[in-house]
Amino acid sequence: MPAVRLDGKSCAADLEERLKIRISNCKVQPHLAVLIVGDDPASHVYVRNKIRSCERLGIKSTHIEMPAETSQEEVEKAIISLNEDNSLHGILIQSPLPSHMDEESLTDLIDPSKDVDGFHPQNLGRIVQGRLDGMIPCTPAGVMEMLRWAKVDMTGKKAVVIGRSFNVGMPQALLLASKGADATVTIVHSRTVDAQAECLSADIVIAAVGRPEMVKKDWVKTGAIVVDVGINRVDDSSRERGWRLAGDVHPEVAEVASLLSPVPGGVGPMTVAMLMANTVTSAEAQHS
Incomplete structure (x- = not known):
């Protein structure tokens, strides 16, 4: 008997319905900023998918595009500015970055409470501790x-x-x-x-x-x-x-x-849905 299909699209749709309820009960509109550097075609497709998910759920999205020749320092300044924006709950740096950039150090610069990718060392460390209520x-x-x-x-x-x-x-x-x-x-x-x-x-x-x-x-x-x-x-x-x-x-x-x-x-589809969930979790935590 062939395997039953573990349907990520259906699971994501179910999760989105639950997220809509959480968003309607949230004191503020969750807000996600997506930063993309360069012109990688696949990356732009992924970013568009994330923006569409935001629109579908009622999450505000800010899309920041920077050219491939942008310096590491310019991206660092952009991240610091996003960290300081109190209206913003999630920051995502779209991978891959141009080869001259140090993606790890840029990830480390993101405010852990806004790190909706869950890649900051502080968020990864919380998983080791069994603290699964944050950015995973x-x-x-x-x-x-x-x-x-x-x-x-x-x-x-x-x-x-x-x-x-x-x-x-x-x-x-x-x-x-x-x-x-x-x-x-x-x-x-x-x-x-x-x-x-x-x-x-x-x-x-x-x-x-x-x-x-x-x-x-x-x-x-x-x-x-x-x-x-x-x-x-x-x-x-x-x-x-x-x-x-x-x-x-x-x-x-x-x-x-x-x-x-x-x-x-x-x-x-579940990866994108969990990005939305992390953004909502961040908004709830910052405005509880």
Whole structure:
């Protein structure tokens, strides 16, 4: 029996309905600023999607575009100005930045209470402490929301997270192991001796490594739950545009998994929805 589709679009729509209620009860209109530097086409698409989500929910959005040759110092000044704007609740720097910029230091400059991406060291550190009431990175938070929405019982289950990035893999592992989720977590990475064996023993597999269709059918035990975080552009001459989007999980995994998130339409919509949720949380906290 093929896997049930873990539909991120439906989960995101459900979350948005709950956010509308919170926004209507908020003392101020939540306000998100998106800062984009350069002319990367994919980045501009992502920014437009975020602005549309804001419009749909009644969140005010400010869109700041800076040319690719902008200096690090100019972006720093823009961030400081946004930090000081009391009408603003969320600041997002769209990745990737031009190669001459130090993205980490710019992230560190954002006021942690306005860091709706959840990448500031202070916010990442709170997850280690089990303090999950603040700004949590949107993608791992979206995965947790999807699993709960699908009524997945994680207690005592073996969960394998493939990938150890600071913004997805590592916080994902911490969230799965946190009180209330209570999974037993293994992190698989490039130095893992037998990644396939680790995945085969898992009840839940979260693939977030950025390698197209790396997780094959023979990596997943029958009945496992698989969440595909990856989104990769791969050449495909059969497509008019010459490429297609592929996740980190091969489509044949649907033959053995019990629940599988699609790419696209899985984690992607949840990442944007959690960005909106973080913006609302920040507005509530600043005006409680």
